Amino acid sequence: MNLISNYLPLFIPVVYALLMVSVFMGLCSYSVLAERKVCSWIQRRVGPNRTRLPLIGNIPIIGNILTGLGIFQPAADGLKFLFKEEITPGHVKVGYYYLAPIVALTPALTTMVVLPFGRYVDSSGNIQPLALANIDVGFLFILAISSLGVYGIVLAGWASNSKYPFLGAIRSSAQMISYELAMGLAILPVFMWSAAPGSEYGMSLFGVVQSQQGLWLGIWQPLSALIFLVALFAETNRLPFDMAESETDLVGGFHTEYGAFKFGLFFVAEYAHIIMGSGIFVLLFAGGWHFIPGFADPWPDGYLGALLSMLWFMGKVCLMIFFFIWIRWTLPRFRYDQVMALGWKILLPLAIGNLVFNTLVIAIIDTF
Amino acid sequence: MAKTKVIERKALTWAERTYLPQILTGLKTTLSNMLKKPITLQYPEERPVIPDDYRGVPTLVKDPHGREKCVSCQLCEFVCPPKAIRITPGEVDVDNEPERAHVEKAPKEFDINMLRCIYCGLCQEVCPEEAIFLQDVFSLSGYSRDEMINKKEKLYELGGTLPDQHFKWDKKKSAEALGNSDH
Numbered sequence: 001m002n003l004i005s006n007y008l009p010l011f012i013p014v015v016y017a018l019l020m021v022s023v024f025m026g027l028c029s030y031s032v033l034a035e036r037k038v039c040s041w042i043q044r045r046v047g048p049n050r051t052r053l054p055l056i057g058n059i060p061i062i063g064n065i066l067t068g069l070g071i072f073q074p075a076a077d078g079l080k081f082l083f084k085e086e087i088t089p090g091h092v093k094v095g096y097y098y099l100a101p102i103v104a105l106t107p108a109l110t111t112m113v114v115l116p117f118g119r120y121v122d123s124s125g126n127i128q129p130l131a132l133a134n135i136d137v138g139f140l141f142i143l144a145i146s147s148l149g150v151y152g153i154v155l156a157g158w159a160s161n162s163k164y165p166f167l168g169a170i171r172s173s174a175q176m177i178s179y180e181l182a183m184g185l186a187i188l189p190v191f192m193w194s195a196a197p198g199s200e201y202g203m204s205l206f207g208v209v210q211s212q213q214g215l216w217l218g219i220w221q222p223l224s225a226l227i228f229l230v231a232l233f234a235e236t237n238r239l240p241f242d243m244a245e246s247e248t249d250l251v252g253g254f255h256t257e258y259g260a261f262k263f264g265l266f267f268v269a270e271y272a273h274i275i276m277g278s279g280i281f282v283l284l285f286a287g288g289w290h291f292i293p294g295f296a297d298p299w300p301d302g303y304l305g306a307l308l309s310m311l312w313f314m315g316k317v318c319l320m321i322f323f324f325i326w327i328r329w330t331l332p333r334f335r336y337d338q339v340m341a342l343g344w345k346i347l348l349p350l351a352i353g354n355l356v357f358n359t360l361v362i363a364i365i366d367t368f
Numbered sequence: 369m370a371k372t373k374v375i376e377r378k379a380l381t382w383a384e385r386t387y388l389p390q391i392l393t394g395l396k397t398t399l400s401n402m403l404k405k406p407i408t409l410q411y412p413e414e415r416p417v418i419p420d421d422y423r424g425v426p427t428l429v430k431d432p433h434g435r436e437k438c439v440s441c442q443l444c445e446f447v448c449p450p451k452a453i454r455i456t457p458g459e460v461d462v463d464n465e466p467e468r469a470h471v472e473k474a475p476k477e478f479d480i481n482m483l484r485c486i487y488c489g490l491c492q493e494v495c496p497e498e499a500i501f502l503q504d505v506f507s508l509s510g511y512s513r514d515e516m517i518n519k520k521e522k523l524y525e526l527g528g529t530l531p532d533q534h535f536k537w538d539k540k541k542s543a544e545a546l547g548n549s550d551h
Contacts, residue, residue, distance in 0.1 A: 038402070040406075041401075041402040041406070042398045042401050042402050043401070044401055044404055044405075044406050044407050044408075045406055045407075045408050046406045046408045046410070326395060326398060326399070327395070329398060330391070330394045330395050330397070330398045331391065331394060
């Protein structure tokens with residue numbers, strides 16, 4: 001008994017972490033399904049609707065509906081990656097070749113540690129975040145770790161030892177550098193407003209969300225939100241910025257030489273980035289778990305409120321994921337030089353201008 | 369010579385140069401497509417509508433009274449460009465069908481090799497008895513080469529009965545009964 005209570009504080013975080021990873025991975029696999037379904041709806045097709053699991057799929061009406069929605073499809077997709085033949089081409093640099101998918105997935109999963117996904121009001125009325133680790137420099141942590149994701153792509157491109165992956169990797173790293181600047185600069189005004197001197201939250205994501213009660217940052221900082229959103233698309237290597245893949249000119253880009261489960265890891269990493277990106281955008285600009293702008297949060301205190309705030313946040317994230325998919329199947333891919341021009345000639349000056357403008361406004365407010 | 373009219377390109381407006389209105393229009397288009405009904409045909413369960421004169425798998429048909437029409441004249445075998453048809457001629461079973469004794473001939477075996485058939489429809493065109501038709505079966509498959517050769521039973525099963533405008537052999541019989549059988 002004593003032993004258990006001694007080790008409980010060590011044990012509980014591990015359980016939380018495992019729980020979060022499983023929810024996150026589940027979201028990943030279902031966003032793959034969402035991608036396939038939404039793209040087929042946009043193209044007026046039906047999408048995956050044949051996969052059926054034995055017991056659940058055979059329940060009279062529900063089973064048919066679930067099968068039609070493709071709910072069982074992720075299981076088939078995942079198993080397919082597992083059962084495929086593992087091929088290692090002869091010309092690759094073996095160690096790095098195996099390392100690359102892991103390096104690609106790890107940062108995407110690491111950033112979720114600081115992602116707050118709800119709030120809990122305890123009995124004494126203190127509002128606490130639901131997060132694995134609510135650190136003061138939350139957003140800096142995310143910026144730092146998520147940009148490591150490009151190393152996986154660069155490593156894959158280099159270790160594959162063939163030209164198309166190499167080109168994809170080079171493009172991807174150039175794009176990452178170009179858009180990271182604009183992204184960081186677009187975020188600064190947000191923190192200048194939300195983490196004013198004397199506020200208790202600092203750079204933590206929880207603080208940003210709490211400062212958005214009643215008014216979302218995306219509404220009164222639309223320029224920051226727009227720049228951040230565009231940079232986010234570029235950082236996640238999503239169409240219209242998927243320079244790393246660009247199937248039409250680079251076969252498969254950085255993962256041309258990858259198959260089976262190693263490709264699966266890259267695939268999951270891509271969707272993990274999308275979910276993380278959606279989560280961060282919702283936290284920074286769409287009010288996190290706060291209700292509609294202009295309304296006070298209707299969530300009660302205690303566990304029920306915590307659950308409701310979490311569900312509301314998840315709903316927003318899902319909408320954001322849908323937006324990512326929607327954009328992908330609407331816009332064509334940019335040419336490489338257009339991506340660079342947009343990043344350096346438009347977004348970066350715009351972000352700097354936005355920063356200067358906001359600084360001036362804050363200075364004027366503070367002086368008078 | 370046709371006149372070419374050069375249309376001057378207007379410079380993009382400021383709003384157009386940001387691309388944002390265009391992106392919004394695009395999003396609206398894709399969203400409206402999403403809300404429409406899919407045009408997919410769920411193939412094995414739902415079948416496409418086959419037009420009447422479709423040239424599918426060649427089949428043998430029976431007349432509305434369920435009688436065999438083919439008289440094994442072998443014209444189709446002769447005309448078949450890829451030599452897919454093979455007929456072994458035989459005689460009408462007089463004991464079972466005494467009323468058709470005057471037709472005399474019927475195929476003993478009738479094979480169409482579907483690995484050879486090119487669906488040209490010449491057999492249907494040449495048949496004097498209107499006994500062979502290319503109908504609406506368009507997908508067939510098998511595990512062996514033997515399975516891909518349609519035998520007589522299979523051909524009649526695929527063909528079924530089709531309406532007959534002439535009842536040629538009935539007319540011949542009644543003409544014979546009236547003593548007009550010369551021609």
